[in-house]
Amino acid sequence: MTVTLETSHATASHSGSATKPTVLMCRPEHFTVSYRINPWMHPEDPTDTSLALRQWQTLYDTYVALDFTVHLIDSIPGLPDMVYAANGGFVLDGIAYGAKFHYRERQPEGPAYMDWFRSIGLDVREPEQVNEGEGDFLLVGDTILAASGFRSDTSSHQEIAEIYGREVVSLNLVNPSYYHLDTALAVIDPATIAYLPSAFDERSLSILRQRYPDSIIATEEDAAILGLNSFSDGHNVVIAERATTFAQDLRARGYNPIGVDLSELLLGGGGVKCCTLELRA
Ligand code: ARG
Numbered sequence: 036m037t038v039t040l041e042t043s044h045a046t047a048s049h050s051g052s053a054t055k056p057t058v059l060m061c062r063p064e065h066f067t068v069s070y071r072i073n074p075w076m077h078p079e080d081p082t083d084t085s086l087a088l089r090q091w092q093t094l095y096d097t098y099v100a101l102d103f104t105v106h107l108i109d110s111i112p113g114l115p116d117m118v119y120a121a122n123g124g125f126v127l128d129g130i131a132y133g134a135k136f137h138y139r140e141r142q143p144e145g146p147a148y149m150d151w152f153r154s155i156g157l158d159v160r161e162p163e164q165v166n167e168g169e170g171d172f173l174l175v176g177d178t179i180l181a182a183s184g185f186r187s188d189t190s191s192h193q194e195i196a197e198i199y200g201r202e203v204v205s206l207n208l209v210n211p212s213y214y215h216l217d218t219a220l221a222v223i224d225p226a227t228i229a230y231l232p233s234a235f236d237e238r239s240l241s242i243l244r245q246r247y248p249d250s251i252i253a254t255e256e257d258a259a260i261l262g263l264n265s266f267s268d269g270h271n272v273v274i275a276e277r278a279t280t281f282a283q284d285l286r287a288r289g290y291n292p293i294g295v296d297l298s299e300l301l302l303g304g305g306g307v308k309c310c311t312l313e314l315r316a
Contacts, residue, residue, distance in 0.1 A: 074212050
């Protein structure tokens with residue numbers, strides 16, 4: 036299989052000439068909650084895989100309608116969290132930095148995603164340090180924001196800096212409910228982020244305040260339904276339907292929020308962004 040990744044041009048404007056991203060997703064065919072590795076997960080409660088599939092399909096259809104290129108990786112039985120493709124790695128400059136999962140339950144996903152990256156011709160770098168891909172690494176303009184605290188090791192921040200030769204800013208997460216960076220911070224465009232202050236330690240907060248003074252500050256209510264776990268093309272921002280204040284703030288700044296309902300996938304502790312891995316040429 037050969038897939039060409041479109042070169043994306045980052046733009047600071049959000050006037051409609053939005054970048055069309057290429058993303059990787061994984062159908063939740065084997066989704067369930069059978070173990071607990073974050074506070075959202077309750078293995079004793081039932082899950083509905085067919086509902087998860089239908090909700091996931093609306094996200095997929097939304098991306099296709101927005102003209103995104105969407106690739107799919109086959110889901111693997113016994114890996115219920117594989118739907119959260121964001122954790123499968125980090126892809127930039129045609130290089131895929133593989134994931135090395137913190138919890139044993141998800142460890143087989145790392146090689147599965149790396150095999151997929153190889154199959155489309157990406158230059159795959161096997162990770163030495165524990166990291167959970169785009170769950171903890173977010174590109175803002177030319178800078179990689181990198182988090183640790185619950186999943187990715189700080190040593191992976193050094194590793195990713197060496198691989199891409201870009202500026203990497205280390206942040207520390209402090210609230211177990213916001214265990215991945217993409218649950219506490221959203222990248223809206225190359226110069227704009229949204230975040231939940233209480234999810235970060237003081238040092239990280241002062242970095243965020245200083246670097247992004249015009250950020251959207253999320254409410255606890257919106258964050259608590261993983262409203263920040265969203266995906267933006269620089270103009271259209273696909274968010275959790277119930278994140279109403281976040282939607283208003285986005286609209287007030289000229290963005291186009293699009294709400295989707297992924298309530299079933301929230302039972303695993305993930306939302307829109309968790310289901311989306313950006314592939315950047
Ligand atoms: N159950 C998964 C875990 O705890 C959810 C991952 C959500 N992904 C994300 N990018 N935040 O690892």
